Amino acid sequence: MTGVWLALAVALAGGVGAACRMMLDGVIKERVRVPYPLGTTVINVTGSLVLGFVTALAGPLGPWAVVLGTGLLGGYTTFSTASYETVRLAQEGRWRAAVANGFGMLVVALLAAALGLWLGALVA
Amino acid sequence: MTSSVNTRPLHLRWSSVGLVIAGGFIGTLVRYLVSIALPEWGGMPWPIFLINVVGAFILGWLLEALARRGPDVGRRRALRLFGGTGVLGGFTTYSTFAVGTDGLFVTGDVWPGIAYAVATVLVGAAASLAGILLGARGARAHGVEEPDS
Numbered sequence: 037m038t039g040v041w042l043a044l045a046v047a048l049a050g051g052v053g054a055a056c057r058m059m060l061d062g063v064i065k066e067r068v069r070v071p072y073p074l075g076t077t078v079i080n081v082t083g084s085l086v087l088g089f090v091t092a093l094a095g096p097l098g099p100w101a102v103v104l105g106t107g108l109l110g111g112y113t114t115f116s117t118a119s120y121e122t123v124r125l126a127q128e129g130r131w132r133a134a135v136a137n138g139f140g141m142l143v144v145a146l147l148a149a150a151l152g153l154w155l156g157a158l159v160a
Numbered sequence: 161m162t163s164s165v166n167t168r169p170l171h172l173r174w175s176s177v178g179l180v181i182a183g184g185f186i187g188t189l190v191r192y193l194v195s196i197a198l199p200e201w202g203g204m205p206w207p208i209f210l211i212n213v214v215g216a217f218i219l220g221w222l223l224e225a226l227a228r229r230g231p232d233v234g235r236r237r238a239l240r241l242f243g244g245t246g247v248l249g250g251f252t253t254y255s256t257f258a259v260g261t262d263g264l265f266v267t268g269d270v271w272p273g274i275a276y277a278v279a280t281v282l283v284g285a286a287a288s289l290a291g292i293l294l295g296a297r298g299a300r301a302h303g304v305e306e307p308d309s
Contacts, residue, residue, distance in 0.1 A: 043192060050188020051181035054250045058180045062171025080254035087255035088262070106192055111184045113254035115212040116219035119284040123220070123292065138281045146277065149258040
């Protein structure tokens with residue numbers, strides 16, 4: 037799988053990842069009614085964990101690492117929404133929530149990605 | 161009496177899922193092509209930085225412009241799901257950003273890694289805010305004053 041086919045597989049996986057993001061975010065908003073964008077945090081942290089795992093297994097996975105990593109997980113996680121929600125919290129004067137959404141999410145996602153890389157290296 | 165399809169929440173409707181898949185397909189494809197076309201100069205993952213900052217700016221503009229033009233229904237909602245959740249959500253990424261930053265830590269570039277991560281969050285927030293302000297200005301120019309809700 038190379039060239040155009042790889043690009044199409046990556047794009048399709050990204051579409052599926054984006055739909056998973058919308059559905060999971062909707063379900064979390066429905067069940068956990070808190071005035072905080074928890075859904076995006078859960079999505080970005082879980083996506084970073086799994087991408088760490090996939091990245092550590094990039095060798096054996098071959099082109100599937102790109103389809104899963106750049107495609108599925110790239111489409112599932114999002115930076116633009118996270119950044120938008122941070123600014124919205126700041127505009128509402130909720131500075132601690134804004135810092136948590138900006139830097140708290142960053143720290144937890146970095147730890148999750150490191151855990152994924154470590155777990156993947158154990159399996160590889 | 162409404163059918164079960166219409167009482168289903170927005171995020172579980174096939175029409176929403178279809179719009180987001182189509183948008184996510186386009187956004188992910190563009191990100192993939194940009195990331196293979198642009199080199200990582202200076203050993204830093206700048207392509208992802210650029211993608212995330214540009215995407216944050218456009219999403220801020222889109223969501224603000226849509227909100228100021230009226231409630232989230234009909235064509236506006238379809239455009240938000242397709243363009244916002246789909247295209248821009250798929251174009252930008254958090255997982256590649258996180259793993260790329262950890263990659264800098266692993267190679268011993270701890271301070272460049274911290275600077276890269278903090279810069280992404282701060283410049284991204286500034287881009288989101290700039291987009292929101294532009295969206296508000298554009299709406300005022302069209303005679304729209306405040307969001308309906």
